Structures are given as structure tokens and as C-alpha cells.
Amino acid sequence: MSGGTPAPPVRSALRVAETRVPRAAHPVIDAHNHLGRWLASWVGRDGGWAVDDVAALLRLMDEVGIEQIVNLDGRTGAELEANLDRYDRAHPGRFATFCHAPWGELGPGGGGPDAIVRSLEASRRAGARGLKVWKDLGLSVRDAAGALVLPDDARLRDVWAAAGELGLPVLIHTADPVAFWWPNDARNERRDELARHPEWSFHGTGVPSWERLIAALEGAVAAHPGTTFVAAHVASAAEDLALVRRMLEDHPNLHVDVSARIGELGRQPRAARALLVDHPRRVLFGTDAFPPDRATYELHFRFLETADEHFAYGPDPEDPHPQGVWRVSALDLPDDVLRAVYAENARRILAPSR
Template identity: 35%
Template sequence: MNKSLIMVCILTAFISCSKPSIPSANKRSSSYEANRYSRIEYRIDAHAHIGYDGFDRAIRIMDLAGIRRLVNLSGGIPGYDFEVMQTLSKMTNNRIVNFVNINWHYVDYPDAFQKMNIRNLNRAKAMGAKGLKIFKSLGLGIRYGDGRLMRIDDEVLDPIWRECGKLGLPVSIHSADPVAFFKPFTPDNERYMELLAHPSWSFYGGDYPTFEDLISQLENVIKKHPETTFIGVHFGNYAENPDYVGEMLDRYPNYYIDIAARVPEFGRHNAKKMHDFFIKYQDRILFGTDIGIHSDSLWLGSKGFEEEPTDEDAVEFYRKHYKYFETSAVQMEHMTPIQGNWKIDAIDLPDDILEKLYYKNAEKVIGITLMGNE
């Protein structure tokens, strides 16, 4: 029995023994309060990361925050942990669905690497995967045996992008990181506190590509594979520059974006400008938060030196998203303080735009429905 199968068996046995009491997908929590803070009853969070021990806690938070469906982008790899994640998803009546991830072993053997991952994509699709998630390690961490960083637009990956198009699996892709992470790691850096908490997020110097190079590599992939749907996470990976993101959306009809963990950044821009952006690209933007949920820890867009967040903090994290999109609040506190010491102005979107942002675009792009009857 290989190691992959052994791991699946161990995790499955653990789940069976622990019998997590995931709340019913058909019951509304008695503490449900989202309608006090939002004009829209339910949403799909299209960008989350749930540990295998966090599904029951995730459902509780979802019920409190008005999240009907949630997309776990950390679904894992078939033969390792994807099967376990799918089992846990079924225990939520598929309120939580999974994206599959790439197995980066054997990058020095292109043929084997491609065949393995194409096989995994097909297996994952058959098991219910809703898409493929690519982490920022592509371009910033995955290396060949000789030490070279693998580029986002490396031709070795072309068959994988094509297979996603054939299978109808959207690709959520994280490329680069905030622009500040590519600047000197000094007290003058506006994200200094966040970098202090996560020094490995500094990509200044060394052999790292520039921010601009990474964004260019991403565009090369989107342009080369028009048959494949790409979701540029974190506001198209360039929340500092909505004009550029808009140009990308104009050029590439196969490109969508989510807003996960970047409201504090794009919220710094003029409220009317951002209001108009969400109106213009109303069919191309997905709601997501980058929330991370484990039984003993929460990740609310980012994390620093603060006390461990509670479920109530997670609900407030969601409420601040709703406040930004649904009110005209001026100089409101944003939802992830460690991402920057500033305030943002809300953009008060109309209900029909909110419905597209909150769930209709995810229904279209990811292929799930708000109420789970797909």
C-alpha cells in the first residue's frame, strides 16, 4: 500500500472516530443575524481555506454570517487528502465545496509531471471538484532541481491549463502579492507590521521576480488559453491598480476576479471610482474573503500579533464586507487592520449588483447554486 493511500485511510479513520457534528445544511442557526447587517439574505464565499478539522466550525460561522455556500480552495490532491475533503463536504450537504490543488512533485520530469496532474484533475472532477486553485508559490516558490523558479507562464503547465478548459474547471490563481511586499522590508514600508508577522512574505531582492514581471507572466497565461476560465484572486492580484485590473477584464473575456482579502487595499481608492468599477464589471467579480478556518484557529484575511480571533470576530469580519458594499459609510474601519493603518469609504451598490457579486457570478463561473440544488 503506497504512502498516499495510507494517509487517506488514516484521515478517514480519524474522521469516522471523531464524528464531527456538522450542523444540518437545512437548518438556520437560531443566532442568525445577517439580515440585520445586509440587504441580501445569503451569499457564496468563493474564496476560503478550511482545514479538515474546521468544517463544523465553518458551518456555524456561515450560518451566523449569512453565507449559504463556501468554496474551499485548499481541497488538496487526489491520493493524499482530496478524498477526505470531499467526504467532509458531503457531510455538510455540499454547502462547502472543494477546489483541487496541483502536485508539484516531479517538475524536473515534464512528461510525468503533466500526466500525473492531468490524471489528478480528471479524478478530482469525477469526485466533485469545482475548480483548480494555484497558490502564489508558482512564480515565487516552486523551483526546478537546478534552483530556478518555475515561471507562471512556463510551457510545462500549458497542458494543465488546457485540461482545465476541457473539463470546465475554473482556475483560481494567486500570482505575486501586495506591491508593498516587493519593496524594502523597513519601517517605512506601509505593510511593515504585516511583514514583521510574516517575514517570509517579503519578496524584495534575492532572485525573486519583480511584481511587474509576475503580473506579466500571469497575463501571458490568460492570453494564451482563452478556452480556460481564470479567476484572478485578491482583486486580480493587483488591488493597488484598479485601472490595470479593468484593462485585463476588458481584454480577456475568460478572466474574472474575486475581492478576497483586498477590500482594505482597493477601498483606499475614491468611493465613486470603485462604485463605478463594480457597476461596469458587475458580471465579472466574485465575492470571497480568504477566511481560514480550523478547529483551533481563524484567519480573517490576514493575521498578526493580535489575540486569536473568535467566531464573533469572524462574523464581524463578514459584516464589515457588507457595510463596505451596501452603505455609504465614510472613513469606516476596514476588516483586516494589519493590512494597513487607514480607513476606507463604502460604495453602496444597488441590490441587483449585490446579487451578482454575492452569488450569481459564482453560480455562473464555478457551477454551483446558492441553495445547493445543482
């Protein structure tokens, strides 16, 4: 199947506890969100900001216990300045904007890695708190010869090293759910999601395999122990927590965030809980839900704090299974792990202001 309308969600006869958590048990840093104009078109706001009313967002943050939001939409130059003015400078301590790397410098007529390093230096001086790297590195960024550039490309060594020297943590999204590489047929567990977004399928497109991309991510992390990496979406490997565990154990500079992966973690709650309990300093809270809303935050708090079982992992009652047609169980994390995941880890790795 390559299109069509997904079937409506089935009703469950199971009667289970439903715990509402309107405010997090401890202060929270949402370490993965988009508040700028970069991805605003994804939520129907072409040319505008992902968040219309910053004051309303701040009220929501205060009400549900969000101490700070990491804004990954800084880009570079004038766009970075606009994001810093709207968020970080206007509301000190409540937002931390990350810059981007101008990968176009690797293409025809570009200045190469040295130009990218200079851009990072300028972004750091302006006030960027980290570097956001999107999945286009590995899937669509090309060099002057037209070849794809992956995260472990030798030409990026100076870029990753510079990020470490500048104190910029690298929040990197590499690859996507492994099922996006499978045939989009009735056996694909993400078939309904891919029916809604057929452009997300990489099957038969000629891009590197999921395995090659994850290896490229790990290669970059391994080669730069002085640089802090946060691999977004549980390193795009939430379906293989043994792999995530092994990478965390092998690379002390690697962290992961849980953004947009409640669906994956919650269908293997014992393994997911064990991963967080065993590596409490290496996992960051994040939602990747923009614009931020109360329902999404309450869902995440329920997932991390309660022992509820078998519930929908989507905050939208009209789309309770946005990724796959299954339900999840919560993790009931210990208090010390909650404190670390909610905010302590993000506070530790965020670059201080200059």
C-alpha cells in the first residue's frame, strides 16, 4: 500500500487505570522542540513562527512545570538572531536556541568545512547554546561531486571537534524509524503512518541503509570523545534498545532524547525502564511536539511517572496511534531518575551563555 485512508482505531474492552498528571513531579527541560520558522510549515504556518503567542507559551510552561525549552530552529545568521531576540534574549533562562551548520558549504562553490566551522564560531558568539543536526546529513546533503555526506565523513572532523571546543552540544537526528526502509505493504507495522505520509518511505529510494546511517552516527561519536552528542529520538533506534544500551555504554559522550518515541518505548516498558534506570544521566526529556501543548506534556508526564497500562500514546483523541496501531504502558520511573531525565541532564550539557 502506498496511500489511502488508515482504518479507524479499534475500541479496547480492557478496563485499566487512567491517571492524569497535569504537572510534572519535578522541573522539566523540554530538550527537543521547534519554536521558530524552520519547520513551521509542517504545522500549517508557512512563513510564520511555530508559536504564535510567546506569552501564552510561557503561561503553559509555568502551569505544567516546564522550566525551559530548547528551540532547535536557530539556523544561522539573521534567522538565528531573530530566534534569539524572540526567545532567549526576551525571556532569559526560559529558552535555549540551537544553531545549524550550513551544509551547503560542502557543495559546489562552497567554502568547505572551514566555512562551517566559522559559522559555528559566529553562532556561538551570538548566543547559540548548541548545534542541531537534522537527518538531511546522510539522506540528502551532497558534496561538490554529488555524493551523499554522512556524519562519519572525514571532512566533518573539524566541525565536530569545533562543536566540542566551543561547548556546543550536538543534538543530531540521524536516520528514521527502521520500518521506513521496509516495503510499504500490509506487513509494515508503520503502514498507516506511511499511508498518511508516503514521502517518509525510504524503501527503494537509493539512500543509505538504516544500518549504515546508525553506524555513521556512532562513528562520529566515537571519533570525537570531547564533543557531547545527543542522538535524537532514542538514536532512531528505539526498536532496538539493546543496541542503544551498547552505544551508551561504549561512548560516554553520547546521550539520547526520548522525543517522539513514547510509542516505541511504551510497547516494551520493562526494557525501556531498565535502560533509563541503568543510564539515568544519559537520557534527556523532549517532546518534538510543536507548537507545545498541554495534552502532549500531560501524556509524557503520565508515561514517565505512572504505572498505567495499555493506553493510547497520541495526545489527539482523533489520532491516538500516530505511528503504529498499538498501545503503550507507562514506565513508573524512580524519583531520582525522573529528576535526571526531566532536567538535570539537560542543565549539565547545555552550553553556558557568553
